[in-house]
Amino acid sequence: MSTEDGPDAELLARVFLGRVLEPGDEVGGRWVREFGAVEVARRLREDGPRPAGVSDKRWAGLRARAVRAAPERDLDLARSAGVRFVRPGDTEWPAQLDDLGDARPTGLWVRGRPSLRIWALRSVAVVGARACTEYGAHMAATLAAGLAERGWVVVSGGAYGVDGAAHRGALGAGGATVAVLACGVDRPYPRGHTGLITRIAQQGLVVGELPPGEHPTPSRFVVRNRVIAALTRGTVVVEAAYRSGSLVTARAARRLGRHTMGVPGPATSVLSAGVHELLRDGAGLVGDAAEVIELVGDMGELAPDRRGPVLPRDLLEPDARQVLAALPGRGAATAAEVARGARTTPDDAIARLYELRSLGYVERQGDGWKLTRQAMISVQAGRSEC
Template identity: 80%
Template sequence: MDPETSPAGPDREHPEDAGLLGLVFLTRVIEPGDETGGRWVRERGAAEVVRRLREGARALPGVSAKRWAGLCARAAVADPRRDLAVARAAGVRFVAPGTAEWPGQLDDLGDARPLGLWVRGGPSLRMWALRSVAVVGARACTEYGAHMATTLAAGLAERGWVVVSGGAYGVDGAAHRGALGAGGATAAVLACGVDRPYPPGHTGLINRIAEQGLVVGELPPGDHPTPSRFILRNRVIAALTRGTVVVEAAYRSGSLVTARAAQRLGRHTMGVPGPATSALSAGVHELLRGDAVLVGDAAEVVELVGDMGELSPERRGPVLPTDLLESRTRHVLAALPARGTVTATEAARRAQTTGDDAIARLYELRALGYVERHGDGWKLTRQAMISVRGGRGPC
């Protein structure tokens, strides 16, 4: 029997259909992240919770009479078949816990786990979530923040990682665009129905994400975002991914909620540092003073969240010609002053070696073009000044 067309209630369908309709019904009635509602479903099952809400007579434990009345009022107008029909028309599917496409890591949220997810886009949510990283940050980001989010996301996408963010202005949008621009995979987790992109200014971007990736949300079709829904959405981003990177965040940034949720869930938490004088980096720096790890590019992110052996390259400054000299020869070279000459005896004393050793090394340095002999004195050549001092003259 088709659960979208049957006249019976969700509790009178085929058990599988009834279970699906019950969860769809509850996404319309219970707010995302409601641990009380999640506990009801865990302890009593979705069908029993639906029945009690429809009857509305006796409240389930853990809520006041006023709140129970509000839930029952929502239940009275909830129509799961209509929601499924609207979703199907918009190319949206409902993914329930325990099904083949459900990402098992969301179960780490306990009773705050989503009752189900509405998904728009072709790829498997479960498979994509297995190798995903969240890139989040300030909406009113700086050019630096947008640049870092874009390059980080592009680098992650090029390495085969899915970039997850919230579809918002600022860092979120830059991260999505970076992944898409690199021809990679990205997923947007929204705080509203996935059939109505928000913010409106990102309609084109979110539609493009749906075509090339995934748009995910807990709320049924047509539902609108609220401040609390944005905050609660962030726990899904944190739980869905292997780690969260915060690019720019002020002290009260919602992206810090994502990072702290990731920490509670045992996920990796990373931060991209900014200027110490920037208020938009203050929240990131606070994270870095705690358990978050400083990262500067995609390779460093992958080293943390990836598999064994996925190491970032060793970071070193430029190799100077003098680095190739034997250490005692470098000591003799360093003994020569920036201006003027010194005798071999004085060079030996400064380099803490013998006179014969100093003379031998000075002739070696002359052959390499680093020093010149002027009578009994030795001085640095212009080549040595550039190599040793970096062209900046005396230090």
């Protein structure tokens, strides 16, 4: 990040551009790609030759910001707050962010000890509604805890609702979590999450594109979501209305070739309408951490097969289960009637009935046979599964 004599020119240029260009500015990103960060910074600082196609108004606005930019001061402020600047080419830079093309961040401010690059290699985004329901908060926390327990890093935006529940779920499980903010990482937002974001910085990572002291705006929240999508292997949306910002993250993930997943909710819930739309568009339906990992993990990391509880009748041999099923739910039946219902011989039916009596499933009633109370419950449970 620096030379022996202090920060190098390319580092200072990228910190400078982080003050001048808005996050996600693809035009500015193209300039950096074509001319290099140092040259773009020089032109803005010295009012040098402007790139082709730039209007007077846009150039004047960028120049006004350039006059106030002080990269050395930003680095000093960051250093005093325990924050570092990570840029493309650094060993800590997550290479998957390069998939953003000209919308790639000029650099990231990182607060926390772990390596962002290493953590991002095995990470999943869990996002959703700010005004989530109890169900949404429960699912987000449970998913995040399950992912953390399995060694996955949970990435979210630090906001109220689903984001906060996901971070808390990961922390509560003793796992790793990353908060990607739409403001300076030295300025926790929302303020009600100051304690949570401070805890994340102590146990995980707090990341952002904006320099120290910068405040969030609605547009910055939207463009921040592309970083969450690019940083992770996949994005899970827990709850989202049709216009939710978390859908922006999911769509960005899809464009980048990442996995997109949704947790279904009630069909009547407005907060699940956006998730259901994602599912109709081909997102993976997930209900727990194992199903998420089956999609984003390595080959062989499969979720367990889902099945109902094992009932006592499941342990019977097929022929005995067939005879048991042939008995009426109420009243008694003769051995001949049972044989016809079970499509077997009377002798075989009688043998199976005595076997079932020894196990407590049937009892004699005169010349007939009837289910015991235990068997009635078992048979009814089996029929309800059909």
